[in-house]
Amino acid sequence: MHRRLSLLSSAVLLALAAPVAAADAPAEAERANPTNLDTLIVTGTRVSDRTVAESTAPIDIIAPQTLEATGTVELATALARALPSLNFPRPSITDATDAVRPAQLRGLAPDQVLVLVNGKRRHTTALINLNDSIGRGSSPVDLNAIPIAAIERVEVLRDGASAQYGSDAIAGVVNIVLKGAGEGGSVAARYGQYSAGDGEQYQLSGDAGFKLGDNGALHLAAQGGHSDNTNRARPYLGPVTPTSNPKGRVVHRYGDPEIDQAAFAYNARYQAAEGVEFYSFGTASRRRAISNGYYRAPGNPNNILSVYPDGFLPQIDNLSQDRAFVLGLRGQTAGGWNLDLSYNYGQNQLDFDVRHSLNRTLGAASPRSFYIGTLETTQNVLNADFDKAFDVSWLKYPLTVAFGAEWRGEKFDQGAGEPASYIAGPEPGAPGAQVFPGFTPADASRRDRHSYSFYADLETDVTDKLSLGAAARYERYSDFGETTSGKLSARYAFTDKVALRGTVSTGFRAPSLQQQFYQSTQTVIVLGDPNPFQVRTFAVDDPAAVALGAEPLKAEESTNLGLGLVLQPAEGLYITVDAYQVDIDDRIILSENLRGPAVASFLEARGHPGINGGRYFTNAVDTRTRGLDIVGSYSFEIKGGALDLTAGYNRNKTTLERIAPNPPQLTAGGLNLQRIGRVERGRITQGAPRDKFFLGGSWKRDGWRFDATATRYGEFHTFNDDPSGIRDQTFAAKWTLDLAATYAMDGWEFTVGGDNVLNEYPDEAIYANSESGQLPYTSYAPFGFNGAFAYAKVGYKW
Template sequence: MKYAKLSYLIAGALAVPSALMTHSTFAQEASVEAEETIQVVGSRLSVRTATDGSAPVDIISGEDLAASGITETARALQYAVPSFNFPTSSITDGSDAVRPASLRGLSPDHTLVLINGKRRHSSALVHLNGTTGRGSSNVDLNAIPISSIKRIEVLRDGAAALYGSDAIAGVINIVLKDQSEGGSITANAGQTYIGDGDQYKVHGNTGFALGDDGSLMLAFEYHHKNKTNRAGPDPRQQYELINGEEDPREETFNRLSHHVGDASFENKAIFFNANMAAGNEGELYAFGGYSDRTSQSGAFYRRALDNRNLTEVYPDGYLPLLTPETSDFSVVGGYKFLLADWNVDASVGMGTSEFQYRLENSLNASFGPSTPTEFDAGTLELNEVNASVDVQRFFPFVNNSDLSVAFGLSYRENTYKISAGEPASYENGGYDGRPGGSQGFTGFKPESEVDESRDNVGLYVELENMLTTQFQWGAAVRYEDYSDFGNNTSWKISGRYDVTDQFAIRATANTGFRAPSVQQIYFTNISTLFVNRNGELVPEQSGTFNNISPVAQALQLGALQPEESQSLSFGLVWSGDDGLSVTVDAFQIDIDDRIILSSSLIPSDSPAVAAALAAAGADNARFFINAVDTSSRGVDVVATQEFDVGSSLLKTQLAYGYNKTEVDGVNLPTILDGLEDKLFDNVEQTRMTRSVPRHSGSLSFTSIVEDFETRLGFNYFGDYMLENNAGLQTEFSGKWVVDFSVKYKMDDNLSFNVGVQNLLDEYPDKQDPSNQFNGIFMYPNTNAPFGFNGGYYYGEVTYSF
């Protein structure tokens, strides 16, 4: 029996919430059921139909992802799964290059990402500056080219008992293409209505036969995108007065000096997926890939009169440009074989994420006119090694049923490194009392350098059984032992009962955990951030300190501990004879001791804080702490149906997701001078509970008439709220975004697709005038759910062979 280590069996194709795309996956799955067993995340039982399972899964085909015309993998997934959030951010340092993504309104690091059922490494970057998921790290989904993806399976249920840490909100499993022949190549180009953000992308894949039954798939991507800019004009005085009079250059200065919009980037990626027969019913397999992205985004503009500028270098001021280079590499190899009646899967894999901070069009004002204008500001690097052995077989069980017994052993090692930047990026040269360090992002100092690792061992057992033709159940337990904080045990039970051939109920209960990431344990840096002080954005040397730093030890913060969760879900499944499919799944997720990046402490808070900050050379300090208990509740609804309209086919889908997170308790560590309440202020509470839309949904239609395929999608992004450091809360209303495309298939090889995203040119609500920084930040620049670029049109051509 062909075996794949995957996870929860689920109402597969029935639960596909494609926002831009219709439920073509459902038709595809149904057409191949008779000849292909499809196993999806969450179970080792064979999927007999697309809607069997005890927990909800969305299955999005690679064809649907590509047909959307969306060029980024994470953005395409956001439009396909309403409970998946991928907001746009700008002027948020490294987060402009690797943006946070989350599931069910929880933190980005509460979702586990797999490729072909194997754990994917996260990004080395830590989100620091005001975005959703501040203080977290997530997998960079955009490092995986759409052209390599066969399908994406999104399990909307806890799965720590199967996979270990991180699988609290759910699991995203990316299944790579595996064809042994043929392929395709696509060229795509487009731009916004305004005329910026122009991009072009060339991507494709091909397959080769390996031996009698094996295959090798190769996929590539080259993607170039120019920036968008929705900044307002800067009305401020730019130049020093001349004899008390305004400098004449004020009249000719280009007031559109800031860059508030998407970063420009160039992305290159190549992936492979290979397998071949070996031994008696055995299979060798390997997959992996490499991606490299160079992006460019702006910081705050430094005016000519600013003491962070040198008029000898930039007479009119300058916009520091962050141009980080991010690279991801991964490779996994394994062997599946039969040992007696046991299916064995032994594998080992490694992954590396590197984030190198670079700056252009900058300077170090403290070096005087001889300052460099380009800097290497340091590098973050995460390395991960995973090794596992998974074993499964069936035993005869009661009522003439089979009991699936699976168990496995895993080992993981994580290493985190911070390398200091070049001295000019952080030193103070003493010139004219000017601030030191590269402007836009201060380089990592030698004191920030770390090279630390931790490892853990996991052991799990899982039982599954189809007790009758109507009832199936499952149970799993997992034990993990970590080298840095100890051990954890998690469990899961699940069940499904088919009341009739058309109607079923399903439910799960589980516990989970998330170990503090090595990024959260070891990251430390001092950089220049703009902080709202009495309504003005003021530059400060803001320190992010790990819990082993002298500052944290002086304040007696203590060590990080794992987050722990308890989850319940209950669902209804309807599969009508007329092709109508409906799933409704409600959930509750309680998380204790959530890790946050705290609010900032400043010298005026207490003498102890002032002394600790003075010793560290920072104006304020923030820390990673276990601080908050939360509860998240919600419901997901998906309905699909196909209609035969004469000689044409109409596919329809309605998808809706609701989630609400509340703070149940704040359990801040006891620190010096009773400053606990300052570590989790209203800004952070609002960000945790309201910065993600509670309501999201989609209604989509696909019509296929002969050689034409027309797609129309209505996508809803609900209201959300942000709060600034001055205490201003702003609620942004929900918006509908309409997408439309037409595809013409000229012949079996050549097809053309033209489309419009955000057809009606919808923008988020504008910010409150008092939060626009002199009218420059018209739109929310940290958490805009569908961005603030307006309408976008594109065209593409695909050649299949």
């Protein structure tokens, strides 16, 4: 226990025809201009008329125009281009992480960001990222399951908010506000392709609002599309051996996966009586992604020449099905308290299939395709929230008092695959399906937990210049204990043009059920080593993991400090400067891949034959992240048109403040291993760009709009487990340029554009890290490695 203050057109048409009945943001917020500091906000405050400029913590408002002004169809990619503190790389050959990619805010872990939809907690994905990528060990929310066509705006609170919202809100909060108007709508079609001639994409989307009698509104949105895979692999350049890849031929597939996706959202409200409103909103998506594994050469010991005389490239076929809905009631009690009662349901199911593969131990009779198993997460949440503004004699403005309670139930299910996907047959070789052995019956489990919490929140403007806020939250979990977090915030306006704001808070993140109980065996490729390893991820309570030093997981605990300036030096010019420090104790990370002959013997003696290595989750490090965010916007008239400029800069640095002593089990019995080695240390501290800058402009005149954004991604580093450091690499900063031109006429909009029009690529990996020249780029690259992308879009709005 611890306590601390702390797919496509049909999908669209079906969605627009579906009869459903959900909440939108306040009407004032819908009408606000999301490009300046006067926009009303609903995130990070309980006060109904707080604006961006008046907020005591840094918050960004991302308008739908900004999301749509890029060639991407992915919400996370669009946000990464609009927010200097958001990083969203595009890993490849990382199993299901190719299909469900994690994003990170302020250089912290992807699951240290809380995602809300219309102010309600969003469920996480069932996937846990295990391979060599940013976000290793995390199970974050799948942002790309939410259709961009459904979004009114996105509010991003760049500050710790556990005292206000509970677990996960260490790095900040992303609140996605859905369209809720009872009128208007749009349809759009989009097509694009990379300059390399691959990655063809097409998409159809639409939304429409409808009146529900005189007292309600319903807004529907849907989008569906297809993306072909990209490939930036090159021929093998190494020496030819009986087990090597063929020389002079591209056999790998290194890039984005092939994706088919359809997504739907609804948002409705109905006023049943004066002061009584029912609401509901929800989303559903279905994504099929085909990603690629590591090519098996003809002479590979796990190949069978009679089956694959030319070798084979195994593929992972993932089906992610995501659904969520909220039902609620808003009203006012007889005592004048505003109340919000809601039920929140969310589920993500991820099915795994492997194709173009084989189980070597079954010989030539082995199947070529396998059902690997399934992962599923479910969330049920009950909320009761109350707030009221009180007139206090010694305060010039009302004191807003808010309090509430939450019950949350969580489930994690891991289902076994078919026997051929995991069994060890009579023939020699690695058992199970190549690239991703199936989940065994011993892996399968059904886990659940529940938690409840209580919070209280006070906010007021003490004077015309001084605003103060305080929040506290108590939360208790059935599996690891209780925690208390708190937050103090203040803002002082020296003049109408200059204000100082600051926050002090504590926070926490509960270990996810996936981090505690997921277990499987995977084929892991270590760059520079031609032999694949069978590495097992152990649940922390598995006897083999305990024998390797695993301990029960604790909650992460954080202390956040923030200090910022809000500047409005001239008409139309807004600048915010915010410095922050986030200390995280007992940070949950995945250990290194503990591998080698001694480990194999160690595991075989404990009932795991054929396994070369193991890993488990641990609270082994404390980190400190310090950074600076600068965001500015300026609007003015030029050459008969309106020019809107935006700029953003983020710089942050993460250091390791503590590394727990290496468990003695890892240096006994012939083992010589480090639980947290140089690879994981480097990933945490230097794997993401140290800084990021963008400058964007949008000029409108006579029906035309021209958009341009230049982005500079700072340098980052990759590390290898070779202690000499000879294979470590520093990747230089790079600039990308996105351009688009749009012509609007009678409700129609025609757009042509290009992302990364200068065809910029990250530095190439050194030869020793490129699999003999075959994989020339690192998956850590913050803007991917696909090159220039051109697109065209036509849409109609009413």
